[in-house]
Amino acid sequence: MDRKTRLDTFPGIGPARARALKKLGLETVGDLLSYYPRAYEDRTKMYAISNAPADLPVCVSAMVAEVPSVSRIRKGLNVTKCRVVDHTGSAQVTFFNQDYVRHALQPGESYIFYGKLEVVGHRRQFTNPVFEQEDRTRFTGRIMPVYPLTAGVSNNLLAGLALPGVEACAALVPEELPDCVRLSHGLCTAEYACQNVHFPADTEALAIAKRRLVFEELFFLSCGMSFLRRRRTGVEGRRFPPRESREFLALLPFAPTGAQRRAMEEISADLSSGRPMNRLVQGDVGSGKTAVAAWAAFLAHAAGTQSAMMAPTEILARQHFETLTKLLAPARIVVGLLTGSMKASEKKSVRTALAKGDIHLVVGTHALLSEGVEYADLGLVITDEQHRFGVGQRSALSSKARTAPHVLVMSATPIPRTLALLIYGDLDVTVIDELPPGRTPVETYLVGEDKRQRMYNFVRKNVAQGHQVYVICPAVEEGEGSDLKAVTAYAKELSEQVFPDLRVGLVHGKLKSGDKEAVMTAFAGGGLDVLVATTVVEVGVDVPNASLMVIENAERFGLSQLHQLRGRVGRGQWQSYCVLVTGSRSQETLERLRYFTKTTDGFKIAEKDLELRGPGDFFGQRQHGLPTLQAADLAGDTRVLKEAQEAAEELLGADPDLSAPEHRSVMAKVKRLFAEDGDIFN
Numbered sequence: 001m002d003r004k005t006r007l008d009t010f011p012g013i014g015p016a017r018a019r020a021l022k023k024l025g026l027e028t029v030g031d032l033l034s035y036y037p038r039a040y041e042d043r044t045k046m047y048a049i050s051n052a053p054a055d056l057p058v059c060v061s062a063m064v065a066e067v068p069s070v071s072r073i074r075k076g077l078n079v080t081k082c083r084v085v086d087h088t089g090s091a092q093v094t095f096f097n098q099d100y101v102r103h104a105l106q107p108g109e110s111y112i113f114y115g116k117l118e119v120v121g122h123r124r125q126f127t128n129p130v131f132e133q134e135d136r137t138r139f140t141g142r143i144m145p146v147y148p149l150t151a152g153v154s155n156n157l158l159a160g161l162a163l164p165g166v167e168a169c170a171a172l173v174p175e176e177l178p179d180c181v182r183l184s185h186g187l188c189t190a191e192y193a194c195q196n197v198h199f200p201a202d203t204e205a206l207a208i209a210k211r212r213l214v215f216e217e218l219f220f221l222s223c224g225m226s227f228l229r230r231r232r233t234g235v236e237g238r239r240f241p242p243r244e245s246r247e248f249l250a251l252l253p254f255a256p257t258g259a260q261r262r263a264m265e266e267i268s269a270d271l272s273s274g275r276p277m278n279r280l281v282q283g284d285v286g287s288g289k290t291a292v293a294a295w296a297a298f299l300a301h302a303a304g305t306q307s308a309m310m311a312p313t314e315i316l317a318r319q320h321f322e323t324l325t326k327l328l329a330p331a332r333i334v335v336g337l338l339t340g341s342m343k344a345s346e347k348k349s350v351r352t353a354l355a356k357g358d359i360h361l362v363v364g365t366h367a368l369l370s371e372g373v374e375y376a377d378l379g380l381v382i383t384d385e386q387h388r389f390g391v392g393q394r395s396a397l398s399s400k401a402r403t404a405p406h407v408l409v410m411s412a413t414p415i416p417r418t419l420a421l422l423i424y425g426d427l428d429v430t431v432i433d434e435l436p437p438g439r440t441p442v443e444t445y446l447v448g449e450d451k452r453q454r455m456y457n458f459v460r461k462n463v464a465q466g467h468q469v470y471v472i473c474p475a476v477e478e479g480e481g482s483d484l485k486a487v488t489a490y491a492k493e494l495s496e497q498v499f500p501d502l503r504v505g506l507v508h509g510k511l512k513s514g515d516k517e518a519v520m521t522a523f524a525g526g527g528l529d530v531l532v533a534t535t536v537v538e539v540g541v542d543v544p545n546a547s548l549m550v551i552e553n554a555e556r557f558g559l560s561q562l563h564q565l566r567g568r569v570g571r572g573q574w575q576s577y578c579v580l581v582t583g584s585r586s587q588e589t590l591e592r593l594r595y596f597t598k599t600t601d602g603f604k605i606a607e608k609d610l611e612l613r614g615p616g617d618f619f620g621q622r623q624h625g626l627p628t629l630q631a632a633d634l635a636g637d638t639r640v641l642k643e644a645q646e647a648a649e650e651l652l653g654a655d656p657d658l659s660a661p662e663h664r665s666v667m668a669k670v671k672r673l674f675a676e677d678g679d680i681f682n
């Protein structure tokens with residue numbers, strides 16, 4: 001067996017299971033080795049029935065004392081029960097909807113049961129434990145990996161494949177970290193890491209393995225980003241002549257804030273520097289990034305070149321188009337719109353105007369990247385809400401210019417400094433840390449299930465005052481079946497039972513993009529009172545009339561994501577509200593949510609989030625446009641991130657092209673890591 005060995009050559013893996021495994025990206029032993037557990041179960045300690053601690057997962061060895069009985073409680077709910085005994089006492093074992101257990105558990109045989117032992121009065125009971133026959137245990141006595149699963153793939157199946165896979169192949173995992181880096185940072189070998197991340201010898205070994213894997217991944221990523229940044233400094237850019245801002249300021253219907261002015265100055269300096277600008281403007285929602293982008297487009301036009309602005313959704317592109325047309329038309333700057341849903345003839349005329357230079361600033365979606373879009377002279381590329389676009393897409397748009405264009409990236413996602421370096425490592429960063437005057441902060445409340453009725457009344461009150469309401473439900477990985485069903489059912493309940501007299505709409509990530517746009521447009525136009533939505537609404541749609549956001553199961557969101565969501569309200573002159581609903585009783589969770597109700601500063605919230613949950617959470621959201629990361633999800637500690645960054649800087653400082661023979665493997669690895677993003681290293 002080696003890392004290329006296909007999983008469907010293992011006993012028990014037929015075509016159906018192979019297909020299910022493929023859904024998880026698992027086709028070979030090598031895939032499995034880099035498929036990391038999301039948690040672990042400690043099955044090393046054995047207890048007797050009568051002295052096992054209650055309500056904690058434990059291993060108990062016991063004999064099945066009777067033939068298991070199956071009874072049907074109602075349609076879709078079967079219960080299998082039996083009694084088990086050891087030398088200290090007996091316990092009831094109950095399984096829900098696992099009819100096979102009746103045949104799997106033989107009376108008179110002994111098994112190791114692993115699960116929580118509940119104590120009810122004098123009775124002890126296990127519910128849905130996992131079990132292995134005592135004389136054939138594979139996982140008892142180990143720290144057992146718990147893998148992310150999908151339908152048709154059980155944890156026992158994956159662990160059962162991983163066990164021989166790790167045994168045979170851990171030693172074959174290539175050591176990709178240069179020895180100098182590995183040794184000076186006290187990291188274990190690739191082999192040790194592979195063994196212990198799957199089947200840790202003990203918790204200490206697990207920590208050592210995780211540290212290595214996380215370090216490794218963040219190190220290569222940091223190398224890639226530093227490499228891009230360093231390479232850029234050698235490139236020629238077009239020099240736009242500096243210009244007074246007076247004429248532009250006269251176009252604005254407001255006086256810019258100090259932070260906006262600073263951003264404008266930095267952009268002017270970049271554009272006239274003779275090197276291509278690569279700047280990220282980070283500012284909380286509503287901080288006024290559009291005006292800053294308009295200034296950049298104004299300068300590009302003054303220098304006789306065109307600008308393109310890319311937004312992640314049609315509706316956002318249209319909003320920008322309208323705002324910018326109003327703002328820039330008096331300066332005789334022609335603004336165009338190009339989106340995928342436009343008629344072919346409309347698209348064609350926009351394309352022609354762009355190629356002739358008749359449009360000075362074009363706003364659009366991914367359509368801007370498509371073949372056949374040509375520019376007379378593209379001098380500036382602006383992307384909005386960049387975390388939805390990959391590094392590669394950014395450079396794809398740039399490649400439509402004859403010489404390296406200036407690039408301006410705008411993001412409303414506050415990201416702590418350490419992470420910003422990684423995610424936007426190839427960009428210079430400006431932070432707009434000031435909101436325009438006169439904003440009323442969103443009032444935020446945390447309520448339990450007992451206040452649900454009052455919350456519904458509050459929804460009604462807001463609608464009665466002529467406002468609109470968002471109701472957000474979690475669907476963590478969009479499209480996870482059960483979440484999606486729950487959201488759909490909840491929307492139905494709201495529209496049919498709770499608010500039969502209100503206009504309730506539903507939008508989620510699995511709708512066709514046309515349907516999605518239609519619902520959003522209806523809500524934006526006031527055609528809906530209540531919009532039930534998953535996090536698809538997170539990205540900058542502007543519905544100033546929305547005055548209330550209710551967030552269900554708030555405990556399932558990270559703080560930064562809650563902040564992003566809350567930014568959808570509080571965009572009008574009136575007082576707006578955000579209500580977090582949770583059934584959680586965990587003190588930790590409640591504290592986290594309470595912190596959120598008291599803070600409106602996005603950067604503080606992001607720092608707190610990073611502190612509480614580690615970088616894994618940020619990477620988990622997969623919205624950063626970075627290559628897919630595996631190990632960083634394991635990271636619970638930002639120290640490793642800093643260390644990996646420093647190591648990358650050090651290595652590139654010593655060998656900027658990574659051309660030394662002992663560093664070639666680093667370059668190769670970096671290229672592979674960014675492979676999804678196209679050929680950005682050439």
Ligand code: ADP
Binds near residue numbers: 286290
């Ligand atoms: P962002 O894109 O950063 O979320 P926008 O650029 O959409 O924010 O601005 C939000 C709102 O604030 C817009 O209605 C805009 O006209 C207004 N605005 C922006 N800057 C100022 C300012 N300096 N003073 C008053 N209002 C402003």
Ligand code: MG
Binds near residue numbers: 384540
């Ligand atoms: Mg915006």
